[in-house]
Amino acid sequence: MIQRTLGKNGPHVSALGLGCMGMSDFYDPAGMDDAESIRVIHHFLDKGGSFLDTADAYGLGRNEELVGRAIADRRSAVVLATKFGLCRGPKGEFLGVRGDPQYVREACDASLRRLKVETIDLYYQHRVDPKVPIEDTVGAMAELVRAGKVRRIGLSEAAPATIRRAVAVHPVAALQTEYSLWSRDPEDGILATVRELGIAFVAYSPLGRGFLTGQFKAPEDLPADDYRRNSPRFQGENFQRNLDLVGKIRELAAAKGCTPSQLALAWVLAQGDDIVPIPGTKRMKYLDENLGALDVRLDAADLAAISAALPAGSAQGTRYPAQTMAAVNR
Numbered sequence: 566m567i568q569r570t571l572g573k574n575g576p577h578v579s580a581l582g583l584g585c586m587g588m589s590d591f592y593d594p595a596g597m598d599d600a601e602s603i604r605v606i607h608h609f610l611d612k613g614g615s616f617l618d619t620a621d622a623y624g625l626g627r628n629e630e631l632v633g634r635a636i637a638d639r640r641s642a643v644v645l646a647t648k649f650g651l652c653r654g655p656k657g658e659f660l661g662v663r664g665d666p667q668y669v670r671e672a673c674d675a676s677l678r679r680l681k682v683e684t685i686d687l688y689y690q691h692r693v694d695p696k697v698p699i700e701d702t703v704g705a706m707a708e709l710v711r712a713g714k715v716r717r718i719g720l721s722e723a724a725p726a727t728i729r730r731a732v733a734v735h736p737v738a739a740l741q742t743e744y745s746l747w748s749r750d751p752e753d754g755i756l757a758t759v760r761e762l763g764i765a766f767v768a769y770s771p772l773g774r775g776f777l778t779g780q781f782k783a784p785e786d787l788p789a790d791d792y793r794r795n796s797p798r799f800q801g802e803n804f805q806r807n808l809d810l811v812g813k814i815r816e817l818a819a820a821k822g823c824t825p826s827q828l829a830l831a832w833v834l835a836q837g838d839d840i841v842p843i844p845g846t847k848r849m850k851y852l853d854e855n856l857g858a859l860d861v862r863l864d865a866a867d868l869a870a871i872s873a874a875l876p877a878g879s880a881q882g883t884r885y886p887a888q889t890m891a892a893v894n895r
Contacts, residue, residue, distance in 0.1 A: 583605075747879065777811060
């Protein structure tokens, strides 16, 4: 397994992480199987993977509990990342973002209990709270580091100015933001900022929430209760236009002798050794397919052909509905 480093002095992690969100929430709820998900996590670790990503908001804490069970006898082999800040009600409704120091401390203690670990390796603020100065939030996170509850801190969907204010309080190991062939927003200032500051970049949804795999041919292919039905990119005319883009990926992948998923992941990996994609899956066959991306080598001609086929901004529709978009890049 290829290794990459989280930040200036961070730990080595597998170049591909494993996003665990879909094992407990949002994508195809009827298809969730905890036992199979644990087998997927174990297979990932057996293959040399080490970087697991979860959050307290995923499945109202159930995902942290699932990951905790999966790593109970393998803790030393895992770099464990979780997040706080997205508040949800008992029915899963979103209640807003919190970053006040009291909540930071309470959320961390709750995550430690669910994960059944003594220390979280990387603790992210899931979204920036506009009501609380980032200095206050990061100050509370720094207290958790000093208390031994957290090893390193991270931010998610934070804007360059916010990142700079945060590192003035405490070192930030990683920034997590959506990044893929059809979500290239970080190229507009965020990647340059984290590289200047020595912060690793963790790319979530590197397969465009599954769209870039080519497995969806019509909106009806999504389960009725799947979160992606609410995504602008999966709706109406946007779906067909984005499907045309995936067709180009499929052609390029065939020429390269790999799958569309592997080409899309190889492209993200090729954008820099400081980038760690965390594709999510709850199926063994897709995990093995994703890991196969590590064997795909893209040269300058390949990268140029991919960029010509899918230039920045070519995806149709925003990556989230309007209300959710308001919470990113803060």
